[in-house]
Amino acid sequence: MNVAKWISTAVASALLASTISTTTIAHAEETHKIENESIYDVLVDRFFDDSVENDYNINAKDPKAFHGGDFAGIATKINHIQDLDFTMVSMGSVFSSDTYDGSAVVDYSKIERHFGTSKEFKSLLSDLHKINMKAMVDFPINNVSKDHVWALEGDHKDWYTAASDNRINWNTNNPDVQQALINAAVDFVSKYNVDGIRLTHLGNADTAFINKMISALKQQNNNLYVISNENSDANFDIDYNKQTIDTYQSIFKSVDEDSSKVEDPYKEYAYGKSEKPPALMIDDLNSARFTHASAQENMFPPTRIKVALAAIMTMPGVPIVTYGTEIAQNGVKPTDTLASMDFRTKEDIISYIGDLQSIRNKSETLRTGKYKLLENKNGLMVYERYSDNEKWIVMVNNTAKTQRYELDPSVIGKNKELHGMFENDIVRQSENGKYNLVSEREIVELYQVTDHKGYNIPYMIALGFVYLLFIGFIVALLRRGRKHKNA
Structure with missing residues (x-):
């Protein structure tokens, strides 16, 4: 037996027990706010292939082909997502489609057979x-398949215009098209118990039409989140800005980077100028x-x-993390x-995300509390992050050396x-009255x-218990040695 490993494990357990005993994290009441969510963004086809029954003409070596991932695969690997402690899974478009990502929709009323039934x-x-x-799930408004069932109907020639790669865009200025799209989305929500719809490929759809669709969806399910992955002035539940990815990649890609723009994605929301929380991302399915x-x-x-993840998960907003981030998945283009x-x-990374999310999920303050920047330099x-019930200080050392920060008691009290x-x-107050982080x-x-x-009694008890176990372990070894010697 590795004694050093045994001791370190025991001491770590004691420290953990002490932390849990003395530092109780306030649990949030169940409130329906998207700020309470953290979203894990996947594509059904690219997650896990569990069922061979729906493997029609798949080719895992072709980056543009279906690879075989299905609903059963997500269900089989649900523990993986649970270990990461995300509160919501976004699984892309699930409609009948010509493409693995579900974007080239053929029929809004049918589920893609490659994914399952x-x-x-x-x-x-x-x-x-x-x-x-x-x-x-995603609902693509435009850039659908040229073989979409509506396009094949003879009286719908004025419903669409041709796009590239055998795609078409709907004429969303046409009232009949608008109503057909709204009906398709509402019918889907009424049939399947989903918790959110992400409208994608907005194209030239105007804000009034999108708001009309959002309103119809929420009338069907008042608790439904409706978001987009594009910049829009419509009444989506989150503010999505692709510039956020560039901002956080530039800050966190290396150490000692200029962090002056760290607040840009969430500044208006954090300081009460906007009620719509931002999407916080370090990449997405298209970047x-x-x-x-x-x-x-x-x-x-x-x-x-x-x-990077620890930062965006403790900042004001809704963290959205792309599948594969937990295994450092690489790449520049979708292929x-x-x-x-x-x-x-x-x-x-997997266990780190799980630990981080566990803290966030248990603390309403870290999710929806007020925010104040105390220091930001290179x-x-x-x-x-604070509320009437809790107060947190988050220290992000994204530099190449050990950093010290003196926290004034005026921030947290004496x-x-x-x-x-x-x-x-x-950390306790030092002789000069400061808290030295x-x-x-x-x-x-x-x-x-x-x-x-004062004294951390639970920690002292736990540590004493570790010492007793260690002494007992040594005594057992000595007795065992004597028995062997006598034999």
């Missing part, structure tokens, strides 16, 4: 809901992967990913960025303690502020 889709939704996880940006800088992608998920790859960012969630350190390079620490409690 209508029954299997309903079963997946039920499985997700059983573990309190929500489901979202180059964050891993590529960090690799270009000769940085270690898993470390870069952890720093590379949308590869099938490799579940054989094991990285500590990669060192310190900010406060006679307080700051409990680090990841490094298990406790210290963070090693490329580390994000979440400090929960509590009242000063």
Whole structure:
């Protein structure tokens, strides 16, 4: 037996027990706000192939072909998503389509047969809901297949215009087209118990029409989230800005980068100028992967990913994370960025995301609380998340050296303690009255502020228990050695 490993494991367990005992995270009441969600963005075809019954003409070697992923595959790997602790799965378009991503829709009234049956889709939704996880699907408004069933109907020649790659765009100025699209979306929501719809390929659809569709969807299901992955002035539940990806890739791709624009994606929301929370992303299904940006800088992608995700998951807004981020998936173009998920790859990013999400999911303050930036200089960012019930200090050290930050008691009060969630350190007031926060390079620490409690009794008890176990272990070894010697 490795004694050193045994001792380290025991001490770590004691520290964890102490942290849990002395630092209780406030649980949120169930409120229907999209700020409470964290979204895991997948494509059904690229996640996991579980059923051979729907493997029609698949070719895993062709990046443009169907690879075989299906609803049963997501259900089989549901524990993986659960380990990451996301609250919502966005699975792309599931409608009958010419393409693996579901965007070249052929029929809004049918489920893509490569993904499975209508029954299997309903079963997946039920499985997700059983573990309190929500489901979202894409509804492509434009850029659908030229063989769409509506386009093949003789009296619909004025419904569409030709696009590239055998696609068409709907004439969304036509009232009949508008109503057909709204009916198709509402019929889908009425048939399947989804929790969100993401409208994609908005094209030239005007804001009034999109708002009309959003209104009709929410009349069908008042708790339905409706978002988009494009910039729009419509009444979506989140503000989506593709510039966010460029902003956060430039800041977090390496150490000591200019972080002056870190607030740009969420500034209006955080300071009360907008009621719509922003989507916070380091990449998406249509962009180059964050891993590529960090690799270009000769940085270690898993470390870069952890720093970036810890930041966006503690900032005001809704974090959206692309599948494969947890295994540092790479690529610049969709032929590379949308590869099938490799579940054989094991990285500590997975457990890190799970731990981070667990804290976020238990703290309403980290999700919807107020925000104040305390420090932001070339990669060192310190900010406060607070409410009437809780207060957190987040220290993002995105630099190449250990950083120190003096926190003034005017921010959190006197006679307080700051409990680090990841490094298990406790910070108390120093002789000069300040709280001295210290963070090693490329580390994000979440400090929960509590009242000063003096000696950490649970920790001392836990540590004493570890010592007793260790002494007992040594005694057992000595007795065992004597027995062998006598024999």
